[in-house]
Amino acid sequence: MNIESALTSVVGSSNVLTNDDAAPYLTDWRGYYHGSAHCVVRPSTTDQVAQIVKLCAEHRTAIVPQGGNTGLVGGATPDASGMAVVLLTTRLNQIRDLDLANNTVTVEAGCILESLQKYCKDHDRLFPLSLAAEGSCTIGGNLASNAGGSQVLRYGAIRDLTLGLEVVTSDGQIWKGLNGLRKNNTGYDLKSLFVGSEGTLGIITAATLKVFPMPRVRHTALVAVEGIEHCLALLERARAAFEANLTAFEVMADVCLRLVTEHFPDQHLPFHELSPHARWYVLLEIADSNIEDHVRTSFETMLGDAYGAAEIVNAVVANSIDQSRSMWHLRESITLAQAKSGKSIKHDIALPISRIPQFVDQMGQHLSKEFPGLTIMPFGHLGDGNLHYNVASSDDFNPEKLLQSQDEIYLAVHDTVHAYGGSISAEHGVGQLKRRELKRYKTSHELNMMQAIKSALDPLNILNPGKLL
Ligand SMILES: Cc1cc2nc3c(=O)[nH]c(=O)nc-3n(C[C@H](O)[C@H](O)[C@H](O)COP(=O)(O)OP(=O)(O)OC[C@H]3O[C@@H](n4cnc5c(N)ncnc54)[C@H](O)[C@@H]3O)c2cc1C
Structure with a gap:
């Protein structure tokens, strides 16, 4: 029995997708990776997953697990050989x-x-x-x-x-x-x-x-600051004031917000306009189980003190849940706006928080010198030391040039991250995108230990081969 027929006996024919039905699962979210597969199989129970894996092991067939297919490193896309089975988990959802x-x-x-x-x-x-x-x-x-x-x-x-x-x-x-x-x-x-x-x-x-x-109250603010070093000063101040109640501290370069309002005209900034003195914006949020007014007052006092210390240029504290949602919507639309605006190169990097201003400064100078015209549009989770240090084409640096320079740009950014004691993947993973680079930055000792674990748990190399290692 061939693999499709064997899988059909486990999940029924309506849950073994081929040809056009399988197509949406063979390309990644960004449209960078295009693969091919025997079929896409959709189990709804753990026992069915176990039977599918047993069959694939018998047939020496690779399995590519896939959930929502929103990963940004090509981890859920099969290779072009057409020999894999994509195992879609979306029916296993209780x-x-x-x-x-x-x-x-x-x-x-x-x-x-x-x-x-x-x-x-x-x-x-x-x-x-x-x-x-x-x-x-x-x-x-x-x-x-x-x-x-x-x-x-x-x-x-x-x-x-x-x-x-x-x-x-x-x-x-x-x-x-x-x-x-x-x-x-x-x-x-x-x-x-x-x-x-x-x-x-x-x-x-x-x-x-x-x-x-559930926290009883949340207070959200969008804050304009001059430079990344001021973001860090504000982070320290907010941490000292709110400790664990500080739940989010997101940063965005001004160019990111411009891109969002350009591609999503229904989205508005809470300010009249972007300040010419502010090159960065911070979205910060505190959550508290205390519903008393003094929580908001402390939040506003902290921001007032930051203004007094010239750490921030402007700030708006959300007055309603809707306004808070709109602020978050701006932040969460950056990846989509970058996707809409054409090709960009994504770097999902982690650094010691204390070294981020120096990194941003040095990297910006280097890229502007080596790739004049390149748009640098970083944003990310500063509180975790995680920047999405993305770069994109512009009128002066066209998409073809970006494509040609891609490897050089990756190398320049990732070598600098490594030199700063950082990581080339903070939260997106390795997938296909950073597989080669992993070998550059991990020691052979680390890679050998990882390979030993892989060989012990997957001796036939049928689980998502060609990803990560
Ligand atoms: C707009 C946007 C914003 C994002 N923001 C963030 C962010 O802030 N933080 C963040 O961490 N990520 C972010 N991501 C990346 C992505 O959403 C996350 O990585 C998410 O966790 C992937 O979930 P998924 O179900 O889509 O996984 P998929 O893309 O389907 O798969 C991701 C990887 O997991 C494997 N996999 C999937 N399911 C299973 C399973 N059941 N068992 C074993 N392996 C499995 C796949 O083989 C693949 O290697 C963002 C993506 C987009 C598009």
């Missing part, structure tokens, strides 16, 4: 349990992040992972790429939120590691190994995750 006393939720891998957030909110709990793709990305994809987003500052990345996992391993066995334990010192931390493994070590089918009491 929320199995919410344990209010333990503050945990157990959810299947294909559940959309926004659906989980909403479910928890309806039960007066917060599931804090939040990112611009939350309307279509899945919990399994979030786990496999160790997603971060805008609330890492307070709650950590998804690895920090994960207490237990259920995983189908490469031989088709099910590891039932779902538990809600906050302490469990019984040897190697297997769950942490699968989180961030980008589908190369096992298929995640469910997870037990931490949830939190």
Whole structure:
């Protein structure tokens, strides 16, 4: 029996997609990677996933797991050989349990992040992972790429939120590691190994995750500042004032906001116009379980003090939930606006926070000198030391030039990041995009250990081959 027929016997013919039906799953979100596959298979239970993996192992067929296909490094796209099976998790989407006393939720891998957030909110709990793709990305994809987003500052990345996992391993066995334990010192931390493994070590089918009491109030402000060093001064001030209640600290170069308002004319800045003195904008948010007025007053006082110390140029504190949403909408539209405006080169980098101003300064000078006309449009999660240091074409640096210079630009940015003690992937993962570069920046000792783990858990190399390692 060929692989399609074997898979049909597991999930039924309507859940084995081929030809045009399979096409949407063979290209990545950015339209950079185009692959081919035997078929796309859509299981709805963990047992079906296990049977699919067993069949693929028997047929020595590669499996490419895919959730919402919003990843930005080509990790969920098969190669061009047409020999892989794409395993789509979106039908495996039940929320199995919410344990209010333990503050945990157990959810299947294909559940959309926004659906989980909403479910928890309806039960007066917060599931804090939040990112611009939350309307279509899945919990399994979030786990496999160790997603971060805008609330890492307070709650950590998804690895920090994960207490237990259920995983189908490469031989088709099910590891039932779902538990809600906050302490469990019984040897190697297997769950942490699968989180961030980008589908190369096992298929995640469910997870037990931490949830939190719902904050009673949130205060959001959009702040204009002159330079990146002022963003850092404001971060220090906000941290000192609010400690763990500071939930988000996002930065955007002015050019990013211009791009958003240009591509989405229905979006407006809360200021009359962008200040000519401000080259950066900060979106910061505090959340508190205390609903008293003094929380807002303290927030405004902190911003007033920052203004007095010449750290900020202007600030607007949201007066309503709608205004807060509009501020977040501006921030979350940057990736979409960059996608609409044509080709850009994305660098998802992490640096020690203290070194970011020096990096931005040095990198900006270098790129402007070597690639005059290139548009530099960084934004990101400054509170986590994570910048999306993206660059794009302009009237003076056309898209063809950008394409030709792509490798040189990647190298210049990533070599500098490495020299600053940073990481070339903060939250998007490695996928196909950074696979070659991983070898440049990891030591052979690190790569050997990673390869040993891969060989032990996937000796036939059928799980997402050609990704990460
Ligand atoms: C507009 C936009 C904004 C974004 N903002 C952020 C951000 O702020 N922070 C952030 O971290 N990311 C961000 N991303 C990247 C992306 O949304 C996240 O990486 C997300 O977690 C991917 O989830 P997904 O379900 O779409 O995964 P996919 O793209 O389907 O897959 C991602 C990787 O996980 C693997 N995988 C998927 N499901 C499973 C599974 N069940 N078991 C094993 N492996 C699996 C795939 O093979 C692939 O390697 C953004 C993307 C977009 C388009």
